[in-house]
Amino acid sequence: MIRNRFTVAALLGAALAATAGAQEPRTFALRLKDRDGKPVPFYQEMSTEVDQRIKVQGQDLPQSQKSTFYYAWTPLKEDAGRWTVRQKIEAVKMKIDIAGNPITYDSTKPDNAPAGNPGLTEFFKGLNGSEFVVTLSPTYRVEKIEGKDAFIKKLGGSGAQMEALLKKTMSDEAMKEMCDLTYGLLPDAPKKVGDRWERKKSINLGPIGAYDVTYTFTFVSPDPARPGLDKIEVAATMDYKAPKDAPDPKDGLLFRIKDGSKMSSDPAGSKGVVYYNPARQRIEEATINIKLKGDLLVEIGGTETKVELLQEQKTTIKTRAISFLAPAGTPEPPVPADPPASGPGAGPGPGAAVVAGPVCQPLCCEPRERRLFARFPLRSCFPVRQR
Numbered sequence: 001m002i003r004n005r006f007t008v009a010a011l012l013g014a015a016l017a018a019t020a021g022a023q024e025p026r027t028f029a030l031r032l033k034d035r036d037g038k039p040v041p042f043y044q045e046m047s048t049e050v051d052q053r054i055k056v057q058g059q060d061l062p063q064s065q066k067s068t069f070y071y072a073w074t075p076l077k078e079d080a081g082r083w084t085v086r087q088k089i090e091a092v093k094m095k096i097d098i099a100g101n102p103i104t105y106d107s108t109k110p111d112n113a114p115a116g117n118p119g120l121t122e123f124f125k126g127l128n129g130s131e132f133v134v135t136l137s138p139t140y141r142v143e144k145i146e147g148k149d150a151f152i153k154k155l156g157g158s159g160a161q162m163e164a165l166l167k168k169t170m171s172d173e174a175m176k177e178m179c180d181l182t183y184g185l186l187p188d189a190p191k192k193v194g195d196r197w198e199r200k201k202s203i204n205l206g207p208i209g210a211y212d213v214t215y216t217f218t219f220v221s222p223d224p225a226r227p228g229l230d231k232i233e234v235a236a237t238m239d240y241k242a243p244k245d246a247p248d249p250k251d252g253l254l255f256r257i258k259d260g261s262k263m264s265s266d267p268a269g270s271k272g273v274v275y276y277n278p279a280r281q282r283i284e285e286a287t288i289n290i291k292l293k294g295d296l297l298v299e300i301g302g303t304e305t306k307v308e309l310l311q312e313q314k315t316t317i318k319t320r321a322i323s324f325l326a327p328a329g330t331p332e333p334p335v336p337a338d339p340p341a342s343g344p345g346a347g348p349g350p351g352a353a354v355v356a357g358p359v360c361q362p363l364c365c366e367p368r369e370r371r372l373f374a375r376f377p378l379r380s381c382f383p384v385r386q387r
Helices: 002-023 118-127 148-158 160-169 172-178 367-373
Strands: 042-056 059-079 082-098 101-106 131-136 142-146 196-204 210-222 230-241 262-265 271-277 282-300 303-320
Touching: 082 118, 101 118, 118 148, 142 172, 148 160, 172 196, 230 282
Parallel strands: none
Antiparallel strands: 042 059, 042 303, 059 082, 082 101, 082 131, 131 142, 196 210, 210 230, 230 262, 230 271, 262 282, 271 282, 282 303
């Protein structure tokens, strides 16, 4: 009889916990300051692998590229829920292979001479060390970027033709994408497990054309395989549009992509996953795959050619509290203390420490018991932050 009572009580508790968990939305905030108002910097590694299979007049021209950018983000100040942060490109790695012709560059190894195209090498060198000052909305959308003109001038130092091309392709939308510290992967409002939402955007690259992108997100659940992390699944669609404006001989482009060019993503190969760390309030890791297929009508020197393109792209983003360039084995600092609920940074805005669910007086203090209670939505303990 006693065993049956325990069984019923356990089942009832599990059912109540599941019900309460379903009703408690998660706010996906970013931690940009600690309890004392001190900025909390963070660092990101973004790696992109691109595999292109190009066919021109029946001839296959394979190309591959792997790029890795190391970013340092430093919060500068907060004003009415809006944050100003500095983004710095700490290092750049590039490895490109065009039909068997390699081009390499690694700013973390200055003693290793780059190989391949000298013009591209100078371009990569220009990326390294670049800085921007970014103003974020209360929902982390990029509102303003300072440093764009200096960036274009720095990259275009190899020639007027390159600078003209960059001015056309580095549109405001493209720069906002580049300086988005969330990469558009976090929702603007709290979400419950099972919720779905969309984010649409257009990226205009001037004479190269434009992309219409739609991300469909699903908040799956905390992931048992990744303790302490929330899991968001992503389905992506992307459609390419050829440039509509008449060609400008001053834009620096040696070819023209003509109207009639079409490329679209393959749903089966365009998926991803985002892992959010609610303790550190950051995107711990994200992987986004995009598979594009289509035909381009390209004009070079007055001759129009059909180009068949199949492109597979994988982007991986990782976040840490220390630089990815730090010596191996360097530990991350502990999770910063939360800002007080009534002080600056409280609520769901930037710098806020938001945890869904009730906050009650703790009935246990030992780490083991706290970890045990933290596994259940209904608990008489403060929410436990993973460290």
